[in-house]
Amino acid sequence: MKTVVSGIRPTGKLHLGNYFGAVLSFLEMQENYQSYFFIADIHSLTTHPTPENLHGNVKQVLAEYLAMGLDPDKCTLFVQSDVPQISELYTYMNMNAYLGELERSASFKDKVKNQRNNVNAGLLTYPVLMAVDILIHKADFVPVGKDQEQHLEMTRTYAKRFNNMYGSECFPLPDAYSQTGKLVKVPGLTNQGKMSKSGGEGDAIFFDDEDNLTHKKIMRAVTDSGPEKPNQEKPEAIQNLFDIMKLVSDDSTVKHFDDLYNACEIRYGDFKKQLSADVLKFVTPIRERIREIKSDDKYLASVAHTGAEKARESAEKTLKEVREIIGFRRFY
Numbered sequence: 077m078k079t080v081v082s083g084i085r086p087t088g089k090l091h092l093g094n095y096f097g098a099v100l101s102f103l104e105m106q107e108n109y110q111s112y113f114f115i116a117d118i119h120s121l122t123t124h125p126t127p128e129n130l131h132g133n134v135k136q137v138l139a140e141y142l143a144m145g146l147d148p149d150k151c152t153l154f155v156q157s158d159v160p161q162i163s164e165l166y167t168y169m170n171m172n173a174y175l176g177e178l179e180r181s182a183s184f185k186d187k188v189k190n191q192r193n194n195v196n197a198g199l200l201t202y203p204v205l206m207a208v209d210i211l212i213h214k215a216d217f218v219p220v221g222k223d224q225e226q227h228l229e230m231t232r233t234y235a236k237r238f239n240n241m242y243g244s245e246c247f248p249l250p251d252a253y254s255q256t257g258k259l260v261k262v263p264g265l266t267n268q269g270k271m272s273k274s275g276g277e278g279d280a281i282f283f284d285d286e287d288n289l290t291h292k293k294i295m296r297a298v299t300d301s302g303p304e305k306p307n308q309e310k311p312e313a314i315q316n317l318f319d320i321m322k323l324v325s326d327d328s329t330v331k332h333f334d335d336l337y338n339a340c341e342i343r344y345g346d347f348k349k350q351l352s353a354d355v356l357k358f359v360t361p362i363r364e365r366i367r368e369i370k371s372d373d374k375y376l377a378s379v380a381h382t383g384a385e386k387a388r389e390s391a392e393k394t395l396k397e398v399r400e401i402i403g404f405r406r407f408y
């Protein structure tokens with residue numbers, strides 16, 4: 077069976093965009109691949125979180141991914157820092173990563189521009205750690221977004237460089253996992269492109285929010301004075317609400333409001349009430365499950381422990397081979 081590896085940023089609460097843009101593909105992968113999903117807590121140190129925030133966010137995403145259907149019996153779900161082999165391989169791989177290529181990485185250049193007061197070495201070697209996350213499990217595939225294609229290319233470069241340097245075939249060169257058509261870009265409620273945590277107050281629909289907050293956000297979403305001509309094209313703000321509705325409502329409901337819009341008879345208040353009811357129908361059971369899981373420390377501990385053991389076993393196997401290849405051969 078082919079192996080796939082993917083990281084999860086410990087950013088805390090997940091929203092509808094994360095679900096339809098990432099979690100769904102994880103659910104598909106765990107059925108068809110040997111899948112390693114890790115919470116990238118070492119990566120997140122580049123932004124200097126407080127210990128409480130770091131731990132709280134790791135716990136939150138762990139509980140959320142489980143609540144959304146990641147199954148520890150089908151995949152290996154682990155916390156990156158639970159696998160010390162990753163840090164060890166990172167040390168070795170750093171010796172074969174060159175300053176010039178690291179400085180040319182688009183994400184590094186972006187960070188230099190946008191967080192001038194915290195350009196740390198971890199940011200510079202971020203692509204090396206990312207490569208290690210993938211190579212340590214000898215992944216065949218990695219799901220990558222458009223902004224991460226360069227990182228996958230760097231991973232392939234490091235794998236090739238290592239293999240050539242030592243005349244070995246230690247690392248397979250991973251390919252991009254082609255996402256199925258199911259993945260969509262979810263628009264935000266405040267009409268600023270895609271739904272995002274940083275999209276401002278009211279933009280994102282979080283699974284772990286209370287029902288009345290979600291309802292309020294939807295009812296406050298900006299609309300206009302209504303269509304003026306039959307069958308006119310919808311302005312972005314309206315189209316966005318329809319796009320969200322398509323994800324959570326029945327086809328007949330979407331058609332009902334689409335027909336009303338096209339006949340210039342839509343009442344946005346009713347439309348948003350229906351959208352809110354359907355969003356909550358989708359989100360509420362998952363939120364209840366998130367809270368159940370979050371309060372079950374024993375379950376979380378057992379998931380993290382099992383995941384760590386499985387990930388360490390796979391990582392140690394690769395690392396043993398790497399140590400031997402490099403020439404770290406024990407005298408005892």
Ligand code: AMP
Pocket residue numbers: 085087092093094095096097098221260261262263264270271272
């Ligand atoms: P983030 O925490 O924002 O980095 O997102 C984590 C994952 O969710 C990434 O794979 C993103 O591509 C995906 N994602 C985030 N926001 C959206 C969105 N509005 N629509 C689709 N996918 C998204």
